[in-house]
Amino acid sequence: MQTIPPTLAPSLAAVDFDGATGLLHGASVVEDVRTLGDLAGVFEAESARAALDPSTVAYRVQCYFPVADGTEGGLFFGCTFLEPGDVGGEYFMTKGHFHAKRDTAEFYWGIRGEGLLLLMNEDRTIRAERIQPGSLHYIPGRVAHRMVNTGTETLTFGACWPSDAGHDYATIRDEGFSARVFKGPDGPEIRRRD
Ligand code: S6P
Ligand code: ZN
Numbered sequence: 001m002q003t004i005p006p007t008l009a010p011s012l013a014a015v016d017f018d019g020a021t022g023l024l025h026g027a028s029v030v031e032d033v034r035t036l037g038d039l040a041g042v043f044e045a046e047s048a049r050a051a052l053d054p055s056t057v058a059y060r061v062q063c064y065f066p067v068a069d070g071t072e073g074g075l076f077f078g079c080t081f082l083e084p085g086d087v088g089g090e091y092f093m094t095k096g097h098f099h100a101k102r103d104t105a106e107f108y109w110g111i112r113g114e115g116l117l118l119l120m121n122e123d124r125t126i127r128a129e130r131i132q133p134g135s136l137h138y139i140p141g142r143v144a145h146r147m148v149n150t151g152t153e154t155l156t157f158g159a160c161w162p163s164d165a166g167h168d169y170a171t172i173r174d175e176g177f178s179a180r181v182f183k184g185p186d187g188p189e190i191r192r193r194d
Helices: 046-051 170-175
Strands: 029-035 057-064 075-082 106-112 115-121 126-131 136-139 143-149 155-162 179-184 187-192
Touching: 075 143, 106 143, 115 136, 115 179, 115 187, 126 179, 143 155, 143 170
Parallel strands: none
Antiparallel strands: 029 057, 057 075, 075 155, 106 136, 106 155, 115 126, 115 143, 179 187
16 A cells, blocks of 8 residues: 655744744744834824834734745735834734735734734724634735734734735825724723724
8 A cells, every 4th residue: 555654844844823922933934023113104193103212123924925926826824923012002003904906805813912903994994803812803805904912912813815915005004094092091992083
Protein backbone atom coordinates (compact mmCIF):
# COMPACT_ATOMS: atom_id res chain seq x y z
CA MET A 1 0.00 0.00 0.00
CA GLN A 2 1.31 3.46 -0.91
CA THR A 3 1.22 5.99 1.91
CA ILE A 4 1.70 9.75 1.80
CA PRO A 5 3.87 11.36 4.49
CA PRO A 6 2.31 14.62 5.71
CA THR A 7 4.48 17.74 5.94
CA LEU A 8 4.15 21.02 7.77
CA ALA A 9 2.70 23.86 5.72
CA PRO A 10 5.77 24.91 3.73
CA SER A 11 5.76 28.65 4.28
CA LEU A 12 3.52 29.48 7.25
CA ALA A 13 4.77 27.01 9.85
CA ALA A 14 2.36 27.83 12.70
CA VAL A 15 -0.06 30.23 14.32
CA ASP A 16 0.09 30.31 18.10
CA PHE A 17 -3.56 29.88 19.05
CA ASP A 18 -2.69 27.52 21.94
CA GLY A 19 -0.64 30.12 23.77
CA ALA A 20 -3.26 32.63 22.61
CA THR A 21 -0.62 35.05 21.39
CA GLY A 22 -1.81 34.75 17.78
CA LEU A 23 1.80 35.18 16.63
CA LEU A 24 2.54 33.84 13.16
CA HIS A 25 5.72 31.84 12.69
CA GLY A 26 7.31 31.05 9.36
CA ALA A 27 9.73 32.26 6.76
CA SER A 28 7.13 34.13 4.73
CA VAL A 29 5.49 36.16 7.50
CA VAL A 30 5.42 39.86 6.63
CA GLU A 31 5.06 42.41 9.44
CA ASP A 32 3.81 46.00 9.26
CA VAL A 33 3.96 48.44 12.16
CA ARG A 34 1.70 51.48 12.58
CA THR A 35 2.96 54.11 15.02
CA LEU A 36 1.12 57.19 16.25
CA GLY A 37 3.29 59.09 13.79
CA ASP A 38 1.72 57.07 10.97
CA LEU A 39 -1.81 57.87 12.15
CA ALA A 40 -2.03 61.60 11.41
CA GLY A 41 -5.64 62.64 10.91
CA VAL A 42 -7.06 59.38 12.25
CA PHE A 43 -8.07 60.56 15.73
CA GLU A 44 -10.49 63.40 16.39
CA ALA A 45 -8.02 65.23 18.67
CA GLU A 46 -5.28 65.60 16.05
CA SER A 47 -3.37 68.08 18.22
CA ALA A 48 -3.34 65.57 21.11
CA ARG A 49 -1.98 62.89 18.74
CA ALA A 50 0.70 65.25 17.43
CA ALA A 51 1.82 65.97 21.00
CA LEU A 52 2.44 62.26 21.74
CA ASP A 53 5.66 60.38 20.97
CA PRO A 54 5.37 59.56 17.22
CA SER A 55 7.34 56.33 17.70
CA THR A 56 4.65 54.85 20.01
CA VAL A 57 3.40 51.64 18.41
CA ALA A 58 -0.39 51.62 18.00
CA TYR A 59 -0.59 48.29 16.18
CA ARG A 60 1.32 45.62 14.31
CA VAL A 61 -0.04 43.39 11.56
CA GLN A 62 1.52 40.04 10.70
CA CYS A 63 0.46 38.64 7.35
CA TYR A 64 0.83 35.52 5.28
CA PHE A 65 0.36 36.10 1.54
CA PRO A 66 0.47 32.69 -0.13
CA VAL A 67 -0.27 34.23 -3.55
CA ALA A 68 0.53 37.56 -5.21
CA ASP A 69 -1.55 40.60 -4.28
CA GLY A 70 -4.49 40.86 -6.68
CA THR A 71 -4.74 37.14 -7.44
CA GLU A 72 -8.37 36.18 -8.07
CA GLY A 73 -9.62 33.24 -6.04
CA GLY A 74 -6.85 33.29 -3.42
CA LEU A 75 -6.89 34.17 0.27
CA PHE A 76 -4.71 36.20 2.63
CA PHE A 77 -4.34 35.59 6.36
CA GLY A 78 -3.24 37.99 9.09
CA CYS A 79 -3.14 38.71 12.80
CA THR A 80 -3.33 42.24 14.20
CA PHE A 81 -1.98 43.29 17.61
CA LEU A 82 -3.68 46.53 18.64
CA GLU A 83 -2.24 48.15 21.77
CA PRO A 84 -4.32 49.64 24.58
CA GLY A 85 -4.29 53.41 24.90
CA ASP A 86 -6.10 56.54 23.85
CA VAL A 87 -5.63 59.88 22.13
CA GLY A 88 -7.61 62.57 23.94
CA GLY A 89 -9.93 59.89 25.36
CA GLU A 90 -10.48 58.18 21.98
CA TYR A 91 -9.29 54.58 22.14
CA PHE A 92 -6.46 53.33 19.93
CA MET A 93 -7.89 51.91 16.72
CA THR A 94 -6.91 50.74 13.27
CA LYS A 95 -7.03 53.14 10.32
CA GLY A 96 -10.02 51.25 8.92
CA HIS A 97 -10.85 50.73 5.28
CA PHE A 98 -13.24 49.59 2.59
CA HIS A 99 -11.90 46.96 0.25
CA ALA A 100 -10.90 48.43 -3.11
CA LYS A 101 -12.85 45.64 -4.82
CA ARG A 102 -15.99 46.63 -2.94
CA ASP A 103 -17.86 43.33 -3.03
CA THR A 104 -15.20 41.34 -1.19
CA ALA A 105 -15.92 40.11 2.34
CA GLU A 106 -13.64 39.23 5.25
CA PHE A 107 -13.61 37.24 8.49
CA TYR A 108 -12.24 38.63 11.77
CA TRP A 109 -12.04 36.61 14.98
CA GLY A 110 -10.98 37.50 18.49
CA ILE A 111 -7.89 35.85 19.98
CA ARG A 112 -6.98 37.93 23.03
CA GLY A 113 -8.21 41.12 24.67
CA GLU A 114 -11.46 42.97 24.04
CA GLY A 115 -12.75 45.70 21.82
CA LEU A 116 -15.32 46.90 19.34
CA LEU A 117 -15.50 46.29 15.62
CA LEU A 118 -17.05 49.26 13.82
CA LEU A 119 -18.87 48.27 10.63
CA MET A 120 -20.02 51.08 8.34
CA ASN A 121 -22.06 50.73 5.15
CA GLU A 122 -21.52 52.95 2.12
CA ASP A 123 -24.55 55.06 3.17
CA ARG A 124 -22.67 55.66 6.49
CA THR A 125 -25.10 53.66 8.63
CA ILE A 126 -22.97 52.09 11.31
CA ARG A 127 -23.03 49.36 13.95
CA ALA A 128 -20.55 47.87 16.39
CA GLU A 129 -19.84 44.28 17.40
CA ARG A 130 -18.05 43.29 20.61
CA ILE A 131 -14.89 41.32 19.94
CA GLN A 132 -13.47 38.94 22.54
CA PRO A 133 -11.50 35.66 22.46
CA GLY A 134 -13.41 33.22 20.27
CA SER A 135 -15.87 35.69 18.74
CA LEU A 136 -16.27 35.39 14.98
CA HIS A 137 -17.15 38.38 12.79
CA TYR A 138 -18.27 38.18 9.17
CA ILE A 139 -17.67 41.47 7.39
CA PRO A 140 -19.77 41.56 4.21
CA GLY A 141 -18.60 43.29 1.05
CA ARG A 142 -19.21 47.06 0.81
CA VAL A 143 -18.70 47.47 4.58
CA ALA A 144 -15.83 49.54 6.02
CA HIS A 145 -14.21 47.97 9.07
CA ARG A 146 -12.19 49.41 11.94
CA MET A 147 -11.14 47.73 15.18
CA VAL A 148 -11.04 49.64 18.49
CA ASN A 149 -9.21 48.42 21.61
CA THR A 150 -11.46 49.26 24.57
CA GLY A 151 -9.54 47.05 27.01
CA THR A 152 -6.35 47.27 29.03
CA GLU A 153 -4.30 44.62 27.20
CA THR A 154 -3.24 44.12 23.60
CA LEU A 155 -6.24 43.27 21.41
CA THR A 156 -5.21 40.40 19.15
CA PHE A 157 -7.44 39.31 16.29
CA GLY A 158 -7.17 37.18 13.20
CA ALA A 159 -8.33 38.05 9.69
CA CYS A 160 -8.85 36.23 6.42
CA TRP A 161 -9.69 38.08 3.20
CA PRO A 162 -9.59 37.58 -0.58
CA SER A 163 -6.24 38.20 -2.24
CA ASP A 164 -7.88 40.46 -4.83
CA ALA A 165 -9.71 42.64 -2.26
CA GLY A 166 -7.16 45.47 -2.08
CA HIS A 167 -7.59 48.38 0.34
CA ASP A 168 -9.30 51.75 -0.02
CA TYR A 169 -7.97 53.89 2.84
CA ALA A 170 -8.65 57.19 1.09
CA THR A 171 -12.42 57.18 1.61
CA ILE A 172 -12.00 56.79 5.37
CA ARG A 173 -9.15 59.30 5.46
CA ASP A 174 -11.35 61.88 3.71
CA GLU A 175 -14.76 61.15 5.24
CA GLY A 176 -14.03 59.26 8.47
CA PHE A 177 -16.35 56.78 10.18
CA SER A 178 -19.79 57.99 11.27
CA ALA A 179 -19.04 57.10 14.91
CA ARG A 180 -16.02 57.25 17.23
CA VAL A 181 -15.35 55.34 20.45
CA PHE A 182 -14.31 57.23 23.60
CA LYS A 183 -13.64 56.38 27.21
CA GLY A 184 -16.74 57.34 29.18
CA PRO A 185 -17.33 57.41 32.94
CA ASP A 186 -19.14 54.05 32.73
CA GLY A 187 -17.06 52.45 29.97
CA PRO A 188 -16.74 52.84 26.21
CA GLU A 189 -19.12 55.29 24.52
CA ILE A 190 -19.85 55.10 20.80
CA ARG A 191 -20.52 58.69 19.77
CA ARG A 192 -22.13 59.57 16.44
CA ARG A 193 -20.17 61.68 13.99
CA ASP A 194 -22.56 61.80 11.02
C1 S6P B 1 -7.07 43.44 5.84
C2 S6P B 1 -7.58 43.27 7.23
C3 S6P B 1 -6.60 43.49 8.40
C4 S6P B 1 -6.19 44.97 8.57
C5 S6P B 1 -5.47 45.24 9.88
C6 S6P B 1 -5.06 46.69 10.07
O1 S6P B 1 -8.09 43.46 4.90
O2 S6P B 1 -8.75 44.00 7.42
O3 S6P B 1 -5.47 42.71 8.25
O4 S6P B 1 -5.40 45.39 7.48
O5 S6P B 1 -6.28 44.85 10.94
O6 S6P B 1 -6.13 47.56 9.83
P1 S6P B 1 -6.00 48.70 8.73
O7 S6P B 1 -7.37 49.30 8.63
O8 S6P B 1 -4.96 49.65 9.19
O9 S6P B 1 -5.58 48.00 7.46
ZN1 ZN C 1 -10.19 44.40 5.33
